[in-house]
Amino acid sequence: MEAKQQRARHRRRKAGLSIGIPVAVAAAAGMAYGTDLGVFGEDAQRSASAATAPPAWADDVADGFASVNSQGQNGTYGGRDGKTVTVKTLADLEKYATAPEPYVIVVAGTINMDPKGKEIKVASDKTIVGSGTSGQIVGGGFFLGQGVHNVIIRNLTIRDSYAGEWNDKDHDFDAIQMDGAHHVWIDHNDLRHMADGLIDSRKDTTNVTVSWNKLSDNNKTFGIGWTENTTADLTIHHNWFRETEQRNPSTDNVAHAHLYNNYLQDMPNTDITTSYGNYARGKTKMVLENSVFEGLKNPVTKDSTAAVVQRGNVFNGTSGRNESGGTAFDPKNFYKYTLDKAADVPALLKSGAGPRTSIGTTASAGTSTKASAADTTLTVAKDGSGQFTSVQAAVNAVPANNTSRAVISIKPGTYRELVKVPRDKPHVTFQGTGASRKDTVIVFNNASGTPKPDGSGNYGTSGSATVAVEADDFQARNLTIDNDFDEAKNQSLNGHQAVALRTAADKVVLDSIIVTGDQDTLLLDTQSKDKLGRVYVNNSYIVGNVDFIFGRASAVINKSVITLKKRWNGDSAGYVTAPSTAAGRKGILIANSTVNGDVSASSFHLGRPWHAGGDAALDPQTTVRNTSLSSAIKSAPWTDMSGFSWKDDRFAEYKNTGPGAGSASGDRPQLTDAQAADQEIGDWLGDWKPSAS
Known part of the structure; x- marks a missing residue:
């Protein structure tokens, strides 16, 4: 961000808080449509009968x-x-x-x-x-x-x-x-x-x-x-x-x-x-x-x-x-x-572990059980065995204003490139096909202060993203998105914010992925301040140190691991979240997750309020609930930012566990049961029920 940053034998089980989102599902043979060559070109796969084509x-x-x-x-x-x-x-x-x-x-x-x-x-x-x-x-x-x-x-x-x-x-x-x-x-x-x-x-x-x-x-x-x-x-x-x-x-x-x-x-x-x-x-x-x-x-x-x-x-x-x-x-x-x-x-x-909603199904919840003849798979492979050798080339092949899902199936390898999914290309899925989410990596090393090659200035925080998603209904699964900007080697650079993934869209699903960086790793944004942007992060890893989950989206991080990382000079100090939520909107919800990392005890805040551009009308929100907190979390987990007090905004916890958890105090607000009932995952996502598609 641009604001100046500081360094039983027979037992009943309780039902967990969850929404049906899969772990990684490897992309497979898809179906093209249109003319004999299909709208995606001659390398796109031909259509097949929904009754016989394998999902x-x-x-x-x-x-x-x-x-x-x-x-x-x-x-x-x-x-x-x-x-x-x-x-x-x-x-x-x-x-x-x-x-x-x-x-x-x-x-x-x-x-x-x-x-x-x-x-x-x-x-x-x-x-x-x-x-x-x-x-x-x-x-x-x-x-x-x-x-x-x-x-x-x-x-x-x-x-x-x-x-x-x-x-x-x-x-x-x-x-x-x-x-x-x-x-x-x-x-x-x-x-x-x-x-x-x-x-x-x-x-x-x-x-x-x-x-x-x-x-x-x-x-x-x-x-x-x-x-x-x-x-x-x-x-x-x-x-x-x-x-x-x-x-x-x-x-x-x-x-x-x-x-x-x-x-x-x-x-x-x-x-x-x-x-x-x-x-x-x-x-x-x-x-x-x-x-x-x-x-x-x-x-x-x-x-x-x-x-x-x-x-x-x-x-x-x-x-x-x-x-x-x-x-x-x-x-x-x-x-x-x-x-x-x-x-x-x-x-x-x-x-x-256990059964996933995405496996064994051929359609999203609430749709026909027949596979859509319009869904298409585009294959990316570094070794030339796919249709494309870069992820951006596959994105470019998706028609503008497409109405059906385009699955970009990315074979294992390291793809050092900048990727942008523009606003007019909705319904795109990035699907890593390796056995692990670590096998497929999209990585680049721009920072906020990195000069643009055309001499038109620096990239800025949002422009530094390795992957930028501006199209609605985007999904990413079973891969890693990384910004490996080297702060230690670039101390003279003015602006070390280095985004791995930026989303500025609605109905974004990030499932079974790794997003890793240092400062400002994951930017969850919206197209504009008056636009809704909902993001559901599930079963994933997010790694960073300063404000590394930030932005104005209504974002749920569920059943994930948030890993705290030391600074470039070995210091343990940082902030997990920096929401810039608009008034009347939901901010960042971390639920059923784990916060850990190889850092010093009592060295990290859970969050601070980012009033982007000094906008006092914003009402930043972070809620952390039912989550295991390591000893790295401070006993007073929230702090001020750029002259704005966290106590004037919305920061709270509910039933967290682990050595970093604590009881209610003036420095550590806890939701009541009644308040927590209004801060569930469904309250964040509204009428949208994320599902595999």
Whole structure:
């Protein structure tokens, strides 16, 4: 900104405050329209029948060991080469799941297994996926037998085959059982309360990836082995194990077991007590990285014949065995992967594990279930394998005043460029297609004081943005937007504000992204002071130090991690928010999130009022609620700015936790329950309900 800146066994769960926004959904084959060449040119993809064209998520492929080519199978992509069918009955589910042909099978409702405990024998080349959060399998599950391969089980709730006996030895009622299968991806499911295992990977089943699942309320949770051979390769990452007694997982004779960024949680004072966490048995070789173990007994155990290499794990309130030793393997010799910080894992999984509203659906909420023949995908790739080699070139190809969504599918790579989505190009999605949001990076290094190359002056704060969005209904998913301006090397420059992302539009969705910089990282603005600009940030990371979330938009930051960063000279001092809200409008709401970072205690303010241009009529607002605050937050978290007192504007907290939280005082206003009821996410967004499209 331009203003001068200073340096249970059976338990009920409470419903969380949320709006249905997905974690990353990899962009896929889209559909063009118009003439034979389509309005996007000859490289745009031709239109296809909505009845047979696979939706975007159907092109997602597995990462980890399920992505490794072996046994004649090149990665795991399920039924994407076949038809997409929607099922609502057990008969139809079984018909397509057992068929010899490839299918993408969308489960659009609750299917009760009959008889209880039934496990459908899935054939090769299948994707079985829940439609949003509606796909549920109750009282049974799936069985993948010898030689079955290339199967994706995704976005389902599989639950409640429990037969009344906790340590049940009579009912082999699993959610997912695999005996001798290979190349299987189990992703974004909610698995719970089964009579036997939630997942059983047995009898040399290999090339399996288990990712982003919620596993809860179970005894024998995830068992791997039942073999004397040591041939299996499994990747287990970003899973939330909660209230699961044993096999979390138990890995017996696994050649390569790679476990990372998992969250194992045993809640106090419940009916279920976890007996052990990750267990390496037999001749298993395990690499265990950046996972979090909370409240567990015996978090990591191993047999004398097994090898466990631990790196970067966090143990909170654990007791008993925590073991490592031996020589394992380097997972990067098999596949690429990116670790999230262990400190971020609980918040990341609480918001991102389990079924997503965007997966298994073909349209936004409230629209037809048919895919629009006008939606188009444009592919960007640095190596020339796409239609464009720069993001801006793809934006330029979107027709002015387009009326349908244009998905710009950006392959992994670093794109050093300035990108602008102008006002006359609404309905644009930036979609990173890597396995991680860190794989696709758009970056530049302009600052407010950087001279323009044409000699017409400096860029200014808003002009410094790496990505500038001025068009309504913009979405960005599964990528990083960065401003890497080097303050230390540019101390002589007048103006160090360096924006990574600027939005000046309405109905903007930023989902599962990273926005990183130093001063003024994320500018959430509107087209003009009298215009509404709503922004929904979900399941994302925002990194910076001074006023790094700022502007006059009505912005919600939900289920995200806000990371505090030291200044260029190593000092810990800064401000999270600087709202410049118009009177009568909502400002910045941070909800259900985490504020942390490697900075000194009591060194950061939560915010200060930015009266842009000295406008006393503005009424800046920041509310921080139901959020975990690290010790970096000051006990008096709000402060004045440029002669304006924060006490004259709207700054408050509600039910925050963590060492940086505090009780109500004159320096720390807290909302009452009645006030908080009027400061929910829905109050910020009004009649707009963000959804995947």
